[in-house]
Amino acid sequence: xxxxxxxxxxxxxxxxxxxxxxxxxxxxxxxxxxxxxxxxxxxxxxxxxxxxxxxxxxxxxxxxxxxxxxxxxxxxxxxxxxxxxxxxxxxxxxxxxxxxxxxxxxxxxxxxxxxxxxxxxxxxxxxxxxxxxxxxxxxxxxxxxxxxxxxxxxxxxxxxxxxxxxxxxxxxxxxxxxxxxxxxxxxxxxxxxxxxxxxxxxxxxxxxxxxxxxxxxxxxxxxxxxxxxxxxxxxxxxxxxxxxxxxxxxxxxxxxxxxxxxxxxxxxxxxxxxxxxxxxxxxxxxxxxxxxxxxxxxxxxxxxxxxxxxxxxxxxxxxxxxxxxxxxxxxxxxxx
Amino acid sequence: xxxxxxxxxxxxxxxxxxxxxxxxxxxxxxxxxxxxxxxxxxxxxxxxxxxxxxxxxxxxxxxxxxxxxxxxxxxxxxxxxxxxxxxxxxxxxxxxxxxxxxxxxxxxxxxxxxxxxxxxxxxxxxxxxxxxxxxxxxxxxxxxxxxxxxxxxxxxxxxxxxxxxxxxxxxxxxxxxxxxxxxxxxxxxxxxxxxxxxxxxxxxxxxxxxxxxxxxxxxxxxxxxxxxxxxxxxxxxxxxxxxxxxxxxxxxxxxxxxxxxxxxxxxxxxxxxxxxxxxxxxxxxxxxxxxxxxxxxxxxxxxxxxxxxxxxxxxxxxxxxxxxxxxxxxxxxxxxxxxx
Ligand SMILES: Nc1ncnc2c1ncn2[C@@H]1O[C@H](COP(=O)(O)OP(=O)(O)OP(=O)(O)O)[C@@H](O)[C@H]1O
Ligand code: SF4
Ligand SMILES: [Mg+2]
Numbered sequence: 009x010x011x012x013x014x015x016x017x018x019x020x021x022x023x024x025x026x027x028x029x030x031x032x033x034x035x036x037x038x039x040x041x042x043x044x045x046x047x048x049x050x051x052x053x054x055x056x057x058x059x060x061x062x063x064x065x066x067x068x069x070x071x072x073x074x075x076x077x078x079x080x081x082x083x084x085x086x087x088x089x090x091x092x093x094x095x096x097x098x099x100x101x102x103x104x105x106x107x108x109x110x111x112x113x114x115x116x117x118x119x120x121x122x123x124x125x126x127x128x129x130x131x132x133x134x135x136x137x138x139x140x141x142x143x144x145x146x147x148x149x150x151x152x153x154x155x156x157x158x159x160x161x162x163x164x165x166x167x168x169x170x171x172x173x174x175x176x177x178x179x180x181x182x183x184x185x186x187x188x189x190x191x192x193x194x195x196x197x198x199x200x201x202x203x204x205x206x207x208x209x210x211x212x213x214x215x216x217x218x219x220x221x222x223x224x225x226x227x228x229x230x231x232x233x234x235x236x237x238x239x240x241x242x243x244x245x246x247x248x249x250x251x252x253x254x255x256x257x258x259x260x261x262x263x264x265x266x267x268x269x270x271x272x273x274x275x276x277x278x279x280x281x282x283x284x285x286x287x288x289x290x291x292x293x294x295x296x297x298x299x300x301x302x303x304x305x306x307x308x309x310x311x312x313x314x315x316x317x318x319x320x321x322x323x324x325x326x327x328x329x330x331x332x333x334x335x336x337x338x339x340x341x342x343x344x
Numbered sequence: 345x346x347x348x349x350x351x352x353x354x355x356x357x358x359x360x361x362x363x364x365x366x367x368x369x370x371x372x373x374x375x376x377x378x379x380x381x382x383x384x385x386x387x388x389x390x391x392x393x394x395x396x397x398x399x400x401x402x403x404x405x406x407x408x409x410x411x412x413x414x415x416x417x418x419x420x421x422x423x424x425x426x427x428x429x430x431x432x433x434x435x436x437x438x439x440x441x442x443x444x445x446x447x448x449x450x451x452x453x454x455x456x457x458x459x460x461x462x463x464x465x466x467x468x469x470x471x472x473x474x475x476x477x478x479x480x481x482x483x484x485x486x487x488x489x490x491x492x493x494x495x496x497x498x499x500x501x502x503x504x505x506x507x508x509x510x511x512x513x514x515x516x517x518x519x520x521x522x523x524x525x526x527x528x529x530x531x532x533x534x535x536x537x538x539x540x541x542x543x544x545x546x547x548x549x550x551x552x553x554x555x556x557x558x559x560x561x562x563x564x565x566x567x568x569x570x571x572x573x574x575x576x577x578x579x580x581x582x583x584x585x586x587x588x589x590x591x592x593x594x595x596x597x598x599x600x601x602x603x604x605x606x607x608x609x610x611x612x613x614x615x616x617x618x619x620x621x622x623x624x625x626x627x628x629x630x631x632x633x634x635x636x637x638x639x640x641x642x643x644x645x646x647x648x649x650x651x652x653x654x655x656x657x658x659x660x661x662x663x664x665x666x667x668x669x670x671x672x673x674x675x676x677x678x679x680x681x682x683x684x
Contacts, residue, residue: 242461250445252445340466
């Protein structure tokens with residue numbers, strides 16, 4: 009098991025390294041580029057050349073990349089120009105991270121807590137009305153664009169019916185102590201219950217919108233996987249042993265059926281980061297997605313680079329955790 | 345009508361009350377938009393305590409469906425089961441699902457064909473053995489573990505304590521089947537059903553597993569229903585043989601009688617397809633020509649008629665009736681031999 013984990017960590021470092029290279033090259037191939045962004049209207053060829061030289065952009069790409077690596081290893085990712093002008097780009101990421109983590113965790117929790125039991129139930133009642141209903145519900149989940157769903161939720165639950173807050177992370181003017189930057193958690197840690205509750209209410213709508221796609225995917229994979237496993241010979245063996253229905257379901261069906269679901273959950277984290285861009289924008293929820301949208305629109309390259317890079321690192325990290333979880337469930341991986 | 349009873353050996357006849365008595369078992373599958381399919385079409389046979397009874401026939405003749413129906417393990421929907429399977433005075437087919445759960449694994453156990461897919465890949469061998477004892481004998485996992493090691497030892501698995509911690513993929517095919525046998529025998533069942541337990545194994549391993557099964561049923565007095573498509577397996581193991589064709593028993597007899605003097609043309613065909621050690625080199629095996637796809641419906645014919653070299657006029661017009669009893673008999677208008 010230890011060997012497996014060490015090997016996966018080494019692989020992960022390699023993946024992160026390659027990703028950083030791809031992202032670096034991709035950002036430099038975007039039209040416009042940092043020089044135009046900084047100079048704007050005042051652009052002349054001479055000024056361009058001077059600024060490019062100053063920023064090292066006249067160097068060949070691999071030289072630029074090595075310089076970038078060197079600076080990155082010191083934690084220097086450049087300075088934000090638009091999102092938080094003058095602020096260190098990495099700091100922008102660190103400031104926004106807790107908000108998105110909080111939002112994504114709730115969304116993922118909703119998707120799993122709904123997707124797995126519903127998928128299991130649908131499979132057990134394969135072909136019944138419950139099954140058909142759940143499948144249609146999940147199809148709607150993937151078919152409705154996140155942006156549109158977020159907008160609908162906001163319009164009805166916040167604007168029309170006034171049940172939940174329209175935007176933001178916490179009611180402005182609320183005097184809340186910050187600990188982790190995850191407001192719900194902070195409220196619990198400091199026993200400021202009303203602050204925690206207020207932050208939670210702000211989370212609900214964006215989390216529901218963000219959960220829609222991972223929910224649908226987790227539901228469908230669970231359903232398909234349980235259907236497969238129910239047909240497996242070892243489930244029949246378990247029944248032939250006269251084991252109770254509870255043991256057959258839990259130990260023999262669900263545990264095996266969870267293997268593909270665990271992998272899916274890891275992959276959904278990538279989707280969550282993408283979905284966060286849309287959801288956070290609709291709800292003016294100041295997280296990484298919102299920062300990414302702003303940085304992209306305003307051509308804040310330093311911030312854009314940090315956010316995408318860190319997004320990739322988070323994705324790779326989550327999938328490392330998923331691999332470890334998978335190995336814990338599946339001895340065929342663990343003992344190889 | 346009486347010819348059939350002339351078989352020289354009548355295995356277990358009158359020796360004791362049957363442990364399992366299957367009567368007119370029928371299993372009909374109904375798939376949406378398809379015609380009804382009678383996978384098992386009125387099968388009857390008896391199994392006495394300590395006896396080994398074979399169910400033999402080609403692929404698709406209803407062997408597995410028969411055993412699954414007796415075990416109450418047929419897939420939930422799309423099938424209809426009728427008849428009876430009296431085990432120890434109770435009809436297994438009418439027992440409640442929970443009563444059936446209590447019997448399965450303790451009174452009646454089953455071994456399946458493919459040992460790899462029949463074992464749960466993510467659960468240790470030890471756990472898969474102990475869980476049966478936990479369920480039926482009220483033991484804790486701790487109490488059951490040494491017993492599981494004993495069981496593995498008994499089925500010939502070397503270093504059983506270490507094997508308990510292994511997972512199925514870490515065992516060889518033969519060891520896996522031994523482990524499955526250990527699970528089936530964990531609660532000393534009175535009846536063991538083995539559905540082609542050696543088909544997925546190498547020839548040498550096959551012989552070992554068959555020898556083990558034989559030894560175990562003799563030691564424990566467990567009755568065994570041995571399902572196979574290979575009459576060769578039956579020859580070494582079974583006291584009584586039922587030959588199935590198209591969901592019906594077409595011939596039954598003691599192993600000696602059946603091998604010496606087969607009456608049904610299909611049985612003869614099966615016997616001719618067994619490789620023989622004493623056959624002259626160059627002698628070809630003669631499998632039964634044709635396939636089950638040619639079958640006629642039993643309702644107004646002998647299902648085997650299109651493949652039968654003995655067929656006569658009534659074969660394609662009437663259903664041949666059973667001639668014999670619960671010990672020997674056949675179902676044929678124009679039987680072979682009968683010279684004994
Ligand atoms: N769940 C099912 N639904 C519909 N038909 C089925 C089902 N299970 C089995 N059958 C059919 O019933 C017939 C008998 O199947 P069975 O599995 O008993 O054959 P078998 O004698 O065990 O053959 P094999 O040697 O291949 O295991 C086959 O034609 C099969 O297609
Ligand atoms: S009844 Fe007729 S067709 Fe059927 S096995 Fe006997 S001889 Fe052949
Ligand atoms: Mg079968």
